[in-house]
Amino acid sequence: MSDTEKAFKTTVELDKFIDELRYANEKELPMLVAKNVLAFDTPFWLRLAARADICGSNDEKKDYENLAASIMTVVEKVVRKTEEKIESSTGVLESILEPITQEDEEIIWPPRDLNGIVEMKKVLELKEKKGFLDEGFLSAVTAQIRQARESGDKPGLVAILQKVLQLYAAHILSKRSYAMKDGQVVKAEMFLETIISADEDSWETILRGGLVYGGGDVEPEDLFNVLKKRVERVNMRTESGSYQQRVLLEYLKEIEERAEAVVQAFKTSTI
Known part of the structure; x- marks a missing residue:
């Protein structure tokens, strides 16, 4: 497929998506935006602007402007909610790691006192029972492991976070x-x-x-x-x-x- 054909295919797909958004009702639009939040990238906004520019009437152009505003509002809410989940998940993780955290907030790994692992397990099981160890928590821990590996200078942190996931898996299984x-x-x-x-x-x-x-x-x-x-x-x-x-x-x-x-x-x- 040539670059021209790829560009045409992309435009067709964007137009189809934009039309789907335009004709969605007030209840459907937020769900549609939230489900496809990663789709609202630069090509999408450029195509939406192009569609607005070639409108045959001011009313239709206004419809596109209102659509863009509605999409941005939902996207901002989704991003804010995601950030809140990450912050909340970080707090849950900190509470699980508290038994092996020193007074200076440094975490020694492996812990000098093996009882710390036992206490970690107790906290984790309690948090799971209360529903805190959801997909948001697991994704946050996984993301931190990935970041620690990429930095290359925090092997201890990787081991600690992997232990958290191991304790979680053992508990669930x-x-x-x-x-x-x-x-x-x-x-x-x-x-x-x-x-x-x-x-x-x-x-x-x-x-x-x-x-x-x-x-x-x-x-x-x-x-x-x-x-x-x-x-x-x-x-x-x-x-x-x-x-x-x-x-x-x-x-x-x-x-x-x-x-x-x-x-x-x-x-x-x-x-």
Whole structure:
């Protein structure tokens, strides 16, 4: 497709969107704007201005001016609400990190007192119960991790924020147990739930002791099968593409990768 064809296609799409906005009623317009808030970029405003300039009457031109004003009002409200959510999420995050925050507001990682992690977990679970750990919170934490990685000079902060997401994932995934079926214990499910609820630092020890290679009673294949089922349940019960889905799946993926490494180590040692 040539540049001319691309430009024409873009113009057609913008005109279609502008017409949709023009004919939306007072109730539909705010929802339409909020849903497409990222679409109001420079090309959009230039096309809207061009449409206004070629109007056949002053009344029609006035309609475009009113439309532009209405869009700007909604966009400003959406931006302000987003900023408030980020600010609120930052406050929630600070309260979760408070148990490991020093008097000078510096956070030492890993914490000198491991009880700090336990207290972090308690605060996080309380905040989740009250509904504070929503998509806004998860997106804010994820954004801070990305920023810390990009800066490259805050590895400790990345580890701290990742721990928050791990605690969140462990809490959510532990809410429902699949370890009992028809009155019988499903060993692999119980083993997985033990890993999920444990601190990441103890995963390797648990895996080595629980798998048959290390004297346990869980076959690696059984563990990987229940991990697969848990992933399927997460995909079914969370919104596709949501931060919650992403965080839970990443946590399960970490467990799977750690299990694969342990199994490989056992196999290598027996060769």
